[in-house]
Amino acid sequence: MEVIPVEIDIKGYLREKELTIYEVSKRSGYGYTTLHKSFNKQQTLATSLNLRDIDALAKAQHATMWQVLQELEENYMTWKE
Template identity: 70%
Template sequence: MMVRFNIKAYLDDRALTIYRVSKVSGYGYTTIHRSFNKVQTTATSLNLRDLDALARAQHMEMWQVLRELEHHYLNDEDESEQNN
């Protein structure tokens, strides 16, 4: 099972843009844009690069971002699978 987070909601709630995340983190815009805008679902899977980019953009540690995502931005479908 792959855990998915709603990255778009996370970005919106923190007034972050993909451009800002890529600029502050040092990762390329195209790389971050592709990762955060996958078309297969409204949520997107997260890799370490994405987690690092989000953390750097907010001057946080990766574990802090991950904890926030786990507590507030899990895709509902994945939560229901975990409860079964």
């Protein structure tokens, strides 16, 4: 089975939602440094957005993880070939 790399524009998502990493950290209860490193790292096949990041985004917006995932998939995902 072939793996097709995907890139998620997390910074675009934060901009569009008018959120900062600090706000996501404060509202979600996750550490600022942890989220900052995760949201600013280069995405590769080995490192992608993880469940903690999605949970933090959901908690910061009083949404479910599924809602965040759906929005990321529909609007912020780029398939790399």
